[in-house]
Amino acid sequence: MVASMRPDLLNVAKALLELGANVNAYRPGSHAGTALHHAAKKGLDPTVHLLLSHGANPFITNDDCNTALDLAREKGHVNVVRAIEGRISLFSGWMRENYGPGFLEAFAPQFMTRKIWAVILPREARSPTRPVKLELAIYPELQAAKPRVVVKLWKSQLEEPKYNLADPSMTIFDKVTKSRYKLLPAYEGDKQQLRSFYSACCGMAQVI
The missing domain is CATH 2.30.29.30 (Pleckstrin-homology domain (PH domain)/Phosphotyrosine-binding domain (PTB))
Structure with a gap:
């Protein structure tokens, strides 16, 4: 999740996924969500593409009942919105x-x-x-x-x-x-x- 929040750690996120990290692991609380939630909220479309290609579930909602797509729309991250929509539309x-x-x-x-x-x-x-x-x-x-x-x-x-x-x-x-x-x-x-x-x-x- 930390790697999914930072653009300079894209390769770290990729390595962790290839080593078997759970792409849909969920963290509750004030910064709730999966790695996809965090990447979408930050507007990191390369990380979003990476997570989706490794089976990230875009339908999971966080504690506020928001999906990663909801967060990307709210924050105005167009590339992330198009990336997620392109995967599920x-x-x-x-x-x-x-x-x-x-x-x-x-x-x-x-x-x-x-x-x-x-x-x-x-x-x-x-x-x-x-x-x-x-x-x-x-x-x-x-x-x-x-x-x-x-x-x-x-x-x-x-x-x-x-x-x-x-x-x-x-x-x-x-x-x-x-x-x-x-x-x-x-x-x-x-x-x-x-x-x-x-x-x-x-x-x-x-x-x-």
Whole structure:
């Protein structure tokens, strides 16, 4: 854990892991967490990559119920956020989001969309005994560490895209916040990307 907090001890952390150190060892208390928590909080993305590649569990929460991803988002460590999301996400990529009053969509839809970075993540490790709970994190840009909004997909209603349209979209209705999100592929008419996104929302990982 000490090695995971210091960038100059990356090789020490690597040596310890290769010698059989428990990558998911947990320390309770005021500085609670695993080595991954500590590396994420410090923004040490090389150490985060090292720990993840050796089987660090990104779903473990500390005494404050925060995962390593939560800490990295809170501290603004973009590279760490992308590293952890890249390891566990079912989908990550550019999308377009429809915004503004609904009646304007019919008149000028091309002016009512903005690019977003969308990531679909499980809240916990997959289990054969219960369905996985998924979240959609919407970021205003790729370099944003904190999502603008996080949608609990298991508490949302998904509308299957109408792929026969020239530029199909997918609507997500968040039953908790009563918010509606209309998402389109990054490039107009890219139906394959929208299929990948919809499949991920339903729990099927995209094929990289």
